[in-house]
Amino acid sequence: MSHLLEINNLSVKFHIFGGTVQAVRGISLNLNKGETLAIVGESGSGKSVTSKAIMGLIPSPPGEIATGDILFEGNDLVKYSKKQLQKIRGKEISMIFQDPMTALNPTMKIGKQIMEGLIKHQGMTKHDAKKRAIELLQLVGIPNPEKRVDEYPHQFSGGMRQRVVIAIALACNPKILIADEPTTALDVTIQAQILDLMRDLQKKTGTAIILITHDLGVVANLAQRVAVMYGGKIVETGTLDEIFYNPKHPYTWGLLSSMPKLHAKTDKLLAIPGTPPDLSNPPKGCPFAPRCPYAMKVCTDHMPEYTEMSSTQRTACWLLDERAPKVEPPATIGVGGSNND
C-alpha cells in the first residue's frame, strides 16, 4: 500500500488503421522510494508504452489506456486531467530518453531547456533558474558549465547531450526518474560513464528509477529489482539476485543465456530463435509459446497464472504447475562472470 508507484492491471491499446495493437496487456508493477526497478525485454514488448503511460504521454488518438490504474502516492494518474498531469510531469516524475541526439531542441540553448521546468514548477526567476541550471550541469559532470549553459545541443557530443537530458530530468528533484534505454544509443565506453553517473546521482538524490532496457548488463549494474516483459505482459519479476541466479521463466533463461559473456560483443538477443508475437493479434495463451523449447499443449491455449516463488519473485509459466514435467534451466546461463558458489 505504501508504494511510491503502483500499477495495477494496466492495458494500453492503439487503435490504428486495420486493427488494434494491444501494446500492454494487463501488467502490474510497483516501485518503492529510492529503489531502481529494471524493466527488461526485447524490442516491441511494450516497455516504452508502459513508461509513456506512467508519464501520461500516450498519444490519444490512436492510444488509449483501456484498463487499470497507475497510483502515484496513492492517486490514480489515469484519472488525472491534462492540467494535473502537467503538474506531475517533470516535477514528481521525469523521463530520460533513448536518443540524446534527437531529445533536445536543436534551436534552443541548453540552459534554457533546463530552466523551463524550474520556472514552470518552482516559480524561479530567470536569473535563479539559470544559476540552478549551471549547478545541474556541474552535477551531471559537464565541464565549464558557466560557458556551456549558453550553447546549443549541436555543440555537445552524444554522451554530453545525454548528461544534459539527465540534468533536465533531475532539475526539479523528481521522486521518480524513468530512463528509457538511456545508454542504447551511446558508445560502449560512454554507456558505462552514463550508468556510473546515474548510480551516483541516485545516491545523492534518492530518486527512484525505472530503468528500461533490453540489456541485462545494464540491469546488473544498476537495478535492485527486475521485471521481465514479453508480448505486452510481465512474465517474471524478482530481485536482481532472483532473476540472475534463480530465474524460473524460460524467456528469462533465454535472455540470460544470450547475454554476452565477458566482453564478447555478440548480437545479444538473436540467441533466442524466432520473433516476438504480433500484438495486433496477441496469442490467447503464453506469448512465448511459439519460441519456447518447453512449450506444452496447454501453453498455447491458456495464459499461465503467476506462481509466487518467494515474497518477491513471481513467474507466469505452466512449467511451475505441479502437473508439469520438471525442467532444469539450461547450463548456458552464465551470470556476469563466475557463479560457482
Added chain:
Amino acid sequence: MGRYILKRVGYMLVTFYVVITLTFLSMKMLPGTPFKFANRLTPEQLNQLKHYYGLDQPIPVQYLHYLWNMLHGDLGGSFQYGMQPVTEFLLQRFPISMELGIESMIFGTVLGIVLGIISGIYRGKFLDWGTVTLTVLFISIPSFIFAAILQYFFSVKIQLFPVIGWDSPMTHVLPVISIGVGVMASIARFMRTEMVEVLNQDYIVTAQAKGLSTVAVIYKHAIRNAMIPIVTVIGPMTAAVVTGSLVIENIFAIPGIGSQFIDAIVTNDYPMIMGTTELYAALFIVTILIVDILYGVIDPRIRVSGGKSS
C-alpha cells in the same frame, strides 16, 4: 560572419555577370529586328538605323560597350521610346511591382503560416481537412481567374473596391489578394508539413515530459523549428511573385514592370529586355543571399561564424 558575407557577395557578382552575358548572347539570337516595319525599309535605311543604335558593330564590341556603360550606370536607351534611358523606366515602374509583390507576400505568408500551424496541430481533424481543401483550391485556381472573380463581385456587384488602378490603398486590396492567396496556399501547405514533422520529433516529447503546457510546447518548441525552413521558400517566392505578377498587373492596369517587359520582348527592345532581366536577376540573387544570412541567424546549427562544433 563579415568574411562569409563578403565571400557571398563575391559569388553574387560572378553570378550576376554570368547572367548578363548569357542574356546578352541569347538576345542576339532572338529572331527579328527592333524595327517595326523592317521589311518595308530599304537596306540603306536599315543600315542607317542599325548604325544609329550601334547594332552594326561586331557583337564582341557591342558586348564590351554594354558592360562599360553599365559600369557607369547607363543601361542604354529604349528603342521603342526614343532612346529614353532604360534606368528611368525601371526606376519608375519597378517600385510599383515591388510594392505589389511585397504586400502580397506579407498577406500570403502571415495567413499561410497561421493556417499551416493550425492545420498541423489539428492534423486529421476537421480544421486540418478544411485548410487542406482550401489550399488545394487556391493552388489550382490560376490567379487571373481569381482576380476576375474578385473584380466581378467586389468591384462590379457591390462596388466596394475600384475595378482597376494603383493609387489609394483601396486599389491595392484586390490585386494583393489575387496574388496573395496562392502564396498563402503554398506557404500553408509547406508549414503544415513542417509542423507535422516537428510535432513528431523526440524533443517535443522531452518538452511535454517537462510538464510544459500544450501551448508552451507548441509555441516555444514546435513553431520556431517548423518556421526555419519556411525562410528558404519565402525568399525565392518573393522574387517569383515580384517578377511574375505581370498578368495581375495587366488585369488591374497596374503600371508595374511586368507589362513593360512583355512589350520589350515582343518588340525586340534589346536594352529594355536587358535592363529588366538584370533587375530580375539582381533581385533573385540578393534575395537568396538575404535568405542564407537570415537562415544562419535563426538556426544556430548553421550559424556561420567560424564553423566550430564539438
